[in-house]
Amino acid sequence: MGVIPWASWYALRRYSAYPLGSMAEAVTNSFFGVVRAAILLALWHARPGLGGYDATDAVTFSFLTQSLIGPVQIFGGMELAQRIRSGDVAIDLHRPVDLQAWWLADDVGRAMSTLVLRGLPPMVVGALLFTVRLPDPGEAAAFAVSVGLAVLLSFALRYLVTLAMFWLHDERGVQAVTLVLSLFFSGMIIPLVAFPETLGDVARALPWSGLIQVPADVFLGHRTGGALLSGLAFQAAWAAGLLVAGRLLTRAATRRLEAQGG
Amino acid sequence: MIEMTDVTKTFVLRRRNGRRLRRERTPVRAVDGVTFTVERGEFLGYLGPNGAGKSTTIKMLTGILTPTSGRVRVAGLDPSRARTALARRIGVVFGQRTTLWWDLPLRDSLTLVRRLYRVEERAYRTRLAELTALLELEPFLATPVRQLSLGQRMRGDLAAALLHDPELLVLDEPTIGLDVVSKATVRGFLARLNAERGTTILLTTHDLGDIERLCRRVMIIDRGRPAFDGDLAALRRAAGADRQLIVELAAPSPPVELDGVEVTLVEGPRQTLRLPDGANAASVVAALAARHEVRDIALRETGIEDIVARLYRGDQEISTPVTS
Ligand SMILES: Nc1ncnc2c1ncn2[C@@H]1O[C@H](COP(=O)(O)OP(=O)(O)OP(=O)(O)O)[C@@H](O)[C@H]1O
Ligand SMILES: [Mg+2]
Secondary structure (H helix, E strand, C coil): CCCHHHHHHHHHHHHCCCHHHHHHHHHHHHHHHHHHHHHHHHHHHHCCCHHHCCHHHHHHHHHHHHHHCCCCCCCCCCHHHHHHHHCCHHHHHCCCCCHHHHHHHHHHHHHHHHHHHHHHHHHHHHHHHCCCCCCCHHHHHHHHHHHHHHHHHHHHHHHHHHHCHHHHCCCHHHHHHHHHHHHHHCCCCCCHHHCCHHHHHHHHHCHHHHCCHHHHHHHCCCCCHHHHHHHHHHHHHHHHHHHHHHHHHHHHHHHCCCCCCC | CEEEEEEEEEEEEEEECCCCCCEEEEEEEEEEEEEEEECCCCEEEEECCCCCCHHHHHHHHCCCCCCCEEEEEECCECCCCCHHHHHCCEEEEECCCCCCCCCCEHHHHHHHHHHHCCCCHHHHHHHHHHHHHHHCCHHHCCCEHHHCCHHHHHHHHHHHHHCCCCCEEEEECCCCCCCHHHHHHHHHHHHHHHHHHCCEEEEECCCHHHHHHHCCEEEEEECCEEEEEECHHHHHHHCCCCEEEEEEECCCCCCCCECCEEEEEEECCEEEEEECCCCCHHHHHHHHHHHCCEEEEEEEECCHHHHHHHHHHCCCCCCCCCCC
16 A cells, blocks of 8 residues: 555544644634524525525535535645745655645545544534534435545645745735635635626636535535536536646646755 | 766845845855765765755755756766655755654654655564664654654654665754764764665764764865865865974973974963974974973864864865865
């Protein structure tokens, strides 16, 4: 067996090393789940059936997406960025392993760890305080696949942003722009179903919708049959395309690499 | 093992120029025409003042920087093209960075490294046992790396770099910040590694004790240019290092007169004499004692610190041609 599965396994352990920190984040995520649910409930009371969601869907959406914050790291960022800035990336490049594959493996481990530590609590809180919609086993299985693809897609996007560090030496600018794009176009702020028509269509075609909106729709049972397959294909296609872009950019970056610091 | 031919590396610094938005590009030659060969089994000390280009050279040797011009071969490979293949055959340690995983116990970091380098289970066990004994890792194998002291971490890093039994070990300031005892452990370990396993070692350091204790060969670079290449004795000679005889006479007297011996300092009864290269200190002392009443005598060699300081300051033209 190659090193990649091991890299994921050790990353999972690494990211689980601070359960208290994760718990604090889970509490925060749950709290904001309540806040968002209250806001969306108000919206759906004013406009019942908006975008094909009913009030229960809207509440479930709030908590579910709070649960996904960790696994798809919706706020962006990657440990690799600090390593490029500090020059520690030199260590990574001294390893007999592909940079992108290594960090993907790391990210998968991270996502699995946060899925359990930060993903479950908001849903549990939601189910205790409100009525939420839970998927049947088929939908749950489809949801698991969709979350897996969302993690890949999230990595692919963040990896591209991170590599920009090789050229820009400072990620804050790109980070700020991509944070807005990611929060807005993923459906994290308002579900994309509630977007006005044209903007909604544009948002649904962009990769960020694959992070939150698509998995949420699968969970809520709004994507079944052909729609389910096209949703998963949409996520997979963006993930594959962006991973290939990341691959090309890695090659360019290492060629012009000027590992910082001596 | 290592072949560098006329290697240069130019960084382009972009600096904001006054209030104008356009940035000025200034090229910096970090390494400027370096040529040297390292044979299998050598132990080479690579010295130079801060910013001389040592780390840059190492990064080119290991393939994470591409030279601007010139040719680099390590273990027969072109490092920047075959970085991953080369990584399996060499070990690298940066004193200021760590290959270990902060949140994992040292033992787990080492198992992950084992997976990275695809070291067989049995070979791994033997090797780990060996390294644990030599580097005295046992007491902190189960400690998370973030809780290790600098010296412990450094030893862990050395173990990680050597698990796959590399032919070449490259060390960038491996003793930086270590106390005397840790330094001694690390040095003893490196000396054995080189002598018993025949591992080729290239080391940069600012600690000249490392050099005196370990390196048969020394290279000095300064502002990217090679300034010296030879053994320690040659370095002493090149720097005009000499021996000094400090004599304390019974009473203050004018500078003593002895053939070929120059008096450099007279402080009352105490005089400092410079012995010429190859002079026999014993006969100088004998001649001196025959003519003067001598109370005390001390022989001092110029320390390597002084020698290198002279070279770095450029006080001393380096007289030996650079060999390669
Ligand atoms: N990424 C970089 N971008 C621009 N200039 C750089 C970069 N890395 C190094 N330099 C420059 O190259 C020169 C050599 O640096 P290098 O790190 O090789 O020195 P060094 O010999 O390792 O010094 P030290 O003993 O301080 O570690 C320095 O002038 C440094 O400013
Ligand atoms: Mg350096």
